[in-house]
Amino acid sequence: MTTETVQRQQEVTYLEAISQALDEEMTRDERVFLMGEDIGAYGGAFKITEGFLQKYGEWRVLDTPLAESGFVGAAIGAALMGLRPVVEMQFADFISCAFDQITEVAAKNHYRWGAAVPMVIRAPFGGGVHGGPFHSECPEGWFFHSPGLKIVAPSTPYDAKGLLKAAIRDPNPVLYFEHKFLYRRIKAVLPSEDYIVPIGKADVKRAGNDISVITYSAMVHLALEAAQVLAKEDIDMEVVDLRTLIPLDKETIYGSVRKTSKAILLHEDNKTGGIGAEIAALLAEECFDYLDGPILRIAPPDTPVPFSTPLEEYFHPKTSDIVSAARKLAAY
Amino acid sequence: MYTSYGMEAIAIGYASALERDDVIAPFHRDMGAFLIRGFTPGEILAQYLGKRTGPSKGKDGNVHMGDLNRGVISFVSHLADNLPVATGIALAFKIRGERRVTFTGTGDGGTSRGDFHEAMNFAAVRKLPVVFFCNNNQYAYSTPQRLQMAIHDVADRAKAYGMPGEIVDGNDVAAVYLASTRAIARARAGEGPTFLEFKTMRMHGHSEHDPAKYVPRELLEEWKKKDPILKAEQLLNQLGYGADAYFHEIGERVKKEVEAGLEFAEQSPLPEGPEVLEGVFAEEAGSY
């Protein structure tokens, strides 16, 4: 066997990376347990927890009634006592049913009375999978505005595994947004030893000198594609993958924009009041003297995510959107 | 400020029935539960005055106090939000194989919220060691029970979840204590949750600013005769545990304690403005 075939055998998908992180953390720490709809015998809607019930038993792989507010609240209670619940939303869209528990109870507990809530909510989000208005949402913006929560959204199998482990070990409520489109589409060879990706650290996925694209999750791959197109036109684009949305890695964002003097903010969440808007404001406040052009945002229009293919294609940001924005900026 | 005039027997009764390492997620009229768990008048008044010496260090006010070391979960204004949380605490006990119990509840109004139902259902499905109560004081702010629900007894709600629902005289501290003791024993034995409806009456306004003109006078007159403190004194008297002089002496002692507490609270420092920034995130999490 050549080294190459060995490596290929070890490649894991983004989905498998998430599954590995859960499995390894449950083995490492008996306080870690899972809750969610259909995660036991069925292994979850996306099969992330396939085989977990047999391995860990029904009190660590807990099928819940269909009641997101109730089981998120229960996870908060278990976390207060010192367990480490990891809750699965069947789809991120349904997190709205638990909005109150997340923003009023989990987010505020430590601030109000010093009670830590070490829990993780995994939320399969994002479109491009013809899920329609209720199975494609990117709800991170709602929580971005709620102090007390940490929010992560990995783009690669390596980050997916490392960030989930970090989230489980964090003493705070962490929302972990995993992208459905990436589940089985991207693969990577992961280190065999235990590792984490620290929460709060962005990653420059492609270094460049001319324009910074600041983005996260599935859009990172779109930005990398655009960077290849632009490279042929001598436009050297830097791709900053935020990885963590709260707390934002401002240092890396500012460092990149101070170097390139131009910024594009790209996300799959709606444009108005999105994370791009916040970063644009930060750049205006902190990097104004370095800017050589307008701060541009690329994001879907302010509509629900549509179902039909041409509608969804129109809705989603495309590589060509990034390429034209970059060309426009390059002219400054 | 939410008071418990006319409802004092409830928190005193149930909190007395619990063991020290059981956990309470009290309701906003349950001051008695805090006192039984060792919250001092000084701490409590400091909390109400927004002082740094209060349990929330000025971050929260009112009855929103908690301390995991004393097994008390801080109240969340959003009614019934702590019921799923209490269920999760019971879940932790079950997962860890501990024989501890959680006690929680809400008002008649609070039982309309989804979280009440989601918590009751989940707890019943998993037979979790939790006891739920409703302090049915007949009004939710100004809304009478008949506009809150189409049933006469809140206890009927328990049937839908396959758990026992018991109606209890909420103005009789002994009845509250005994019913709580039975429900706690059942939970501890692994037989699952119980729902207790404590029938009572809110004798003051919703909050102290509210003259509660919407409550018929006759209703208040009727319930005045059932005052839980009077009732408790009569009972103790009958059983030979105390005469009027003894109750008077207790009253004097409490008055002194409260006065000393008020002095402590008034003299305590307020937090400094920049302390607002502290504590959004935890650096570590403990085990309780």
Ligand SMILES: Cc1ncc(C[n+]2csc(CCOP(=O)(O)OP(=O)(O)O)c2C)c(N)n1
């Ligand atoms: C979800 C929610 N909605 C509204 C309020 C405002 N509010 C505070 S107490 C209250 C009435 C509560 O009635 P009930 O549950 O019967 O308890 P009681 O105060 O009568 O003991 C209302 C409407 C609230 N705290 N939470």
